[in-house]
Amino acid sequence: MIAEKQLMKLQNGSDVRGIAVAGVADEPVNLTAEAVNRIASGFVDFLTKKCGKKAQELKIAVGHDSRISAKDLKNAIFQALLARGAKALDCGLASTPAMFMSILFDESKADGSIMITASHLPYNRNGMKFFTKDGGLESSDIKEVLKNAARNPVLEAHGKKAESFDLISRYARHLQEKIRAGLGGADRPFEGMRIVVDAGNGAGGFFAAKVLEPLGANTAGSRYLEPDGMFPHHIPNPENKQAMASIKEAVLENQADLGLIFDTDVDRMSAVLPTGEDVSRNSLIAMMAAILAPAYPQSTIVTDSVTSDELSIFLEKELCLKHHRFKRGYKNVINECIRLNGAGTVSPLAIETSGHGALSENYYLDDGAYLAVKLLIAAAEAKRRGQSLSSLIEKLGHPAESREYRIKIMNEPDAKAYGEKVLASFETRAKENGIKIAAPSYEGVRLVFPNGWALLRVSLHDPNMPLNIESREKGGAAAIKAEAAKLLEGFLSLDLSSLFEKAD
Numbered sequence: 001m002i003a004e005k006q007l008m009k010l011q012n013g014s015d016v017r018g019i020a021v022a023g024v025a026d027e028p029v030n031l032t033a034e035a036v037n038r039i040a041s042g043f044v045d046f047l048t049k050k051c052g053k054k055a056q057e058l059k060i061a062v063g064h065d066s067r068i069s070a071k072d073l074k075n076a077i078f079q080a081l082l083a084r085g086a087k088a089l090d091c092g093l094a095s096t097p098a099m100f101m102s103i104l105f106d107e108s109k110a111d112g113s114i115m116i117t118a119s120h121l122p123y124n125r126n127g128m129k130f131f132t133k134d135g136g137l138e139s140s141d142i143k144e145v146l147k148n149a150a151r152n153p154v155l156e157a158h159g160k161k162a163e164s165f166d167l168i169s170r171y172a173r174h175l176q177e178k179i180r181a182g183l184g185g186a187d188r189p190f191e192g193m194r195i196v197v198d199a200g201n202g203a204g205g206f207f208a209a210k211v212l213e214p215l216g217a218n219t220a221g222s223r224y225l226e227p228d229g230m231f232p233h234h235i236p237n238p239e240n241k242q243a244m245a246s247i248k249e250a251v252l253e254n255q256a257d258l259g260l261i262f263d264t265d266v267d268r269m270s271a272v273l274p275t276g277e278d279v280s281r282n283s284l285i286a287m288m289a290a291i292l293a294p295a296y297p298q299s300t301i302v303t304d305s306v307t308s309d310e311l312s313i314f315l316e317k318e319l320c321l322k323h324h325r326f327k328r329g330y331k332n333v334i335n336e337c338i339r340l341n342g343a344g345t346v347s348p349l350a351i352e353t354s355g356h357g358a359l360s361e362n363y364y365l366d367d368g369a370y371l372a373v374k375l376l377i378a379a380a381e382a383k384r385r386g387q388s389l390s391s392l393i394e395k396l397g398h399p400a401e402s403r404e405y406r407i408k409i410m411n412e413p414d415a416k417a418y419g420e421k422v423l424a425s426f427e428t429r430a431k432e433n434g435i436k437i438a439a440p441s442y443e444g445v446r447l448v449f450p451n452g453w454a455l456l457r458v459s460l461h462d463p464n465m466p467l468n469i470e471s472r473e474k475g476g477a478a479a480i481k482a483e484a485a486k487l488l489e490g491f492l493s494l495d496l497s498s499l500f501e502k503a504d
Contacts, residue, residue: 001034001153001154002032002034002035002038003150004146004147004150006030006035007035007038007039007146007149007150008143008146008147008150009030010030010031010035010039010146011139011142011143011146012127012461013139013142013329013331013460013461014129014136014137014138014139014141014142014331015127015128015129015142016031016039016127016128016129016142016145016146017031017118017121017125017126017127017128018030018031018035018125018126018127019031019124019125020032020067020069020073020118020124020125020126021068021069021123021124021125021126022124023124024122024124027124031069031073031125031126031127033072033073033075033076034076034154035149036073036076036077036116036128037076037077037079037080037154037155038080038149038150038152038153038154039128039145039146039149040076040077040080040081040114041080041081041083041084041148041149041152041155042144042145042146042147042148042149042150042151042152043060043112043114043130043145043148044058044060044080044081044084044086045145045148045152046112046130046137046141046144046145046148047060047111047112047132050132051111051112051132053111054085055084055085055086056084056085056086058086058087058111058112059086059087059088059089059108059109059110059111060081060086060087060088060089060110060111060112060113060114061088061089061091061099061102061103061108061110061112061113061114061165061167062074062077062078062081062088062089062090062091062113062114062115062116062162063091063092063093063094063095063098063099063102063113063114063115063116063167064092064093064094064115064116064117064203065093065094065095065115065116065117065202065203065227065229065264065265066093066201066202066203066227066228066229066264067116067117067118067123067125067126067229067264068123068229068230069124069126069229070116070126070229073116073126074090074116077114077116078090078157078161078162079155079156079157080152080154080155080157081157081162082157082160082161082162083155083156083157083158083160084155087163088162088163089102089108089110089162089163089164089165089167090162090163090164090165091108091113091165091166091167091168092164092166092167092168093168093203093206093227094115094167094168094171094203095115095168095171095203095204095206095265095266095267095368095369096115096117096129096265096266096267097171097266097267097365097366097367097368097369097370098167098168098171098266099113099114099115099129099131099167100113100131100135100136100363100365101167101170101171101174101365102165102167103131103132103133104133104363105167105170105171105174107165107170108165108167108170111132111133112130112131112132113130113131114128114129114130114131115128115129115130115131115265116128117129117203117264117265118264119237119263119264119265119267119268120235120236120237120239120240120263120264122231123229123230123231129265130142130145135334135363135364135365136331138331138335139331168203168206168210169210171369172206172207172210172211175207175211175369175370175373176211176214176215178370178373179211179215179373179376179377180215182373182377183377183380183381187216188214188215188216189215189216189380190212190215190216190217190376190380191216191217192216193216193217193218193257193258193379193380193383194217194218194219194220194221194254194255194256194257195212195217195218195219195256195257195258195259195260195376196219196220196221196222196223196247196250196251196254196256196258196259196260197212197219197222197223197225197259197260197261197262198222198223198224198243198246198247198250198259198260198261198262199222199223199224199225199236199261199262200224200231200233200234200235200236200237200243200261200262200263200264201224201226201227201228201229201230201231201232201233201236202227202231202236202262202263202264202265202266203227203262203264203265203266204225204236204262204263204264204266204368204369205224205225205226205227207260207262207266207369207372208222208225209225211369220254221250221253221254221256222250223246223247223250224246231264233246234246236262236263236264237263237264237268238261238262238263238268238269238270238280238354238355239280239281239354239355243261244261244270244272244278244280246261247259247260247261247270247272248272248276248278251272251273251274251276252276255274256274257274257379257383258271258272258273258274258375258376258379258389259271259272259273260372260375262368262369262372263355263368266367266368266369267356267366267367267368268354268355268356268357268366268368269355269357269368269369269371269372270284270355271284271287271372271375273388273389273390274388275390277390279375279393280355281353281355282307282308282310282311282353282396282398283393283396284351284355284357284371285301285303285307285311285351285353285357286311286314286315286392286393286396287375287378287389287392287393288349288351288357288371288374288375289301289315289319289321289349290319290392290393291374291375291377291378291392292348292349292359292374293319293320293321295348296321296346296348297320298320298321298322298346299321299322299346299347299348300321300322300323300324300340300345300346300347301315301321301322301323301324301347301348301349301351302324302326302333302336302337302340302347302349302350302351303323303324303325303326303333303350303351303352303353304325304326304327304328304329304332304333304352304353304354305325305326305327305328305441305442305443305444305446305455305457306328306353306404306455306468307323307325307353308398308399308402308470309399309452309453309470309472310396310397310398310399311323311396312325313397314393314395314396314397318395318396324336324340324347325441325442326442326443327442327443328352328443328457328460329352329460330350330352330354330356330358330366333350333351333352333356333358334350334358334364334366336350337349337350337358337360337364338364341360347360348360348361350364350366355368355371357371359371359374375389378392399452399470399471399472400471400472400473400474400476401452401469401470401471401473401474401475401476401477402468402469402470402471402477403468403469403470403477403481404466404467404468404469405466405467405469405481405498405499406459406462406464406465406466406467406498407464407465407466407467407488407494407495407496407498407499408463408464408494408495408498409463409464409465409493409494409495410463410493410494410495411493412463412493415458415463415464416458418493419458419459419465420458422456422465422488422491422494423444423445423456423457423458425491426445426456426487426488427445429487430445430447430487433483433486433487435447435448435449435483436448436449438453441455443455443457444456444457444458445457447480447483447484449476449480449483451471451472451473451476451479451480452469452470452471452472452473452476452477452480453469453470453480454467454468454469454480454481454483454484455467455468455469456484465494467481467484467499469481469484481499484499485499
């Protein structure tokens, strides 16, 4: 039996993640069939308490992305669910947002759902994301599920089977309905448009065949739509340079009106315009805000902490919106968006530079396919007017230089506590040197320089301190980095070598 301590180590914020496939040096398997079986049983315990139902009254949907370990893990999960007497829905290949929608759709009406995924991580990793009618579980909920799991034995269902449900087709129809409604009810509103998709061999290939083509789009030239859990072409990650180069190439080669790229489980996306210009990070935030601004005038856009000053200027001066920089972590920005709306501050969008974006109109669900829907509606409307989608963000400025360094924390049993101590000294030293500190800062310490800024923070999950730098001048990032490095001298548990590995 796996000990509770080992099960607890599988927590990764508001998810469960681990190594599911052997073969990579120094990465022993810890997300075993036993582990996921007991965790699934722990989720049953969690749901019985939350829903006020007996296990035999619960319906739980399970889906997965294209990872090679998905089938074995899914079978182990079903063994636990069915042995506990719950009704289990096998949703097959699905996206993370679709698994939440399995709770809302009348045809499925699950009490809870489990998505087997590890997002963009390598092929040997896998994990579990959990949903109830209130959305994804919080970090504290995952702790409860894992503690429940530690008390549960491995279970076998003895011949019981899950019921199959084609969730991704139902979800695709849901997206089609949103697009048709947004474009005046036309049956094939993308007729005459070429839209290419790069799914990176993850779960997002359905978007071309099941969403775009029924709406009239020509998707010829789309790439890597077939699920393949070895990810042979590139990492399915909109933040990956090779992945973005792939979708850019597809757009230019096919003279497409728009290119869309998804991560493995389709909760993130980025896009490429006909010119080859990418819509990602700050550009994606600006584009989504520009699309939403007419319906939500003077509202607040919640982002993570590493967004640029140029984005703030665009949101506030060009769109007359408010920019609320919050913490890194998609659950952090989503929860802050929910909090603001609950307090009476209209906030339609919570979005990270990573491509996680959640809209208040869409259950605060970080859904890459729904972001794509909003972009597609805007693109079709722009094409009708003889305009380009790029016109929405033509006044968005960009920093001349942008850098990120990850400073390792070594030999510290509590890396987070050590990092917080470093931050306190970093801020004190900056003030003593006459460097301006941005306020408020919801995460880390943000230094303000005449030509840019630097943000030092403690990583959410790893023993390191990311240092993000942006400069409005070429060559300015190196000077800002040098100032920040001086403020970090003398901390023996910090490995500052990353600051000096490459010339800027």
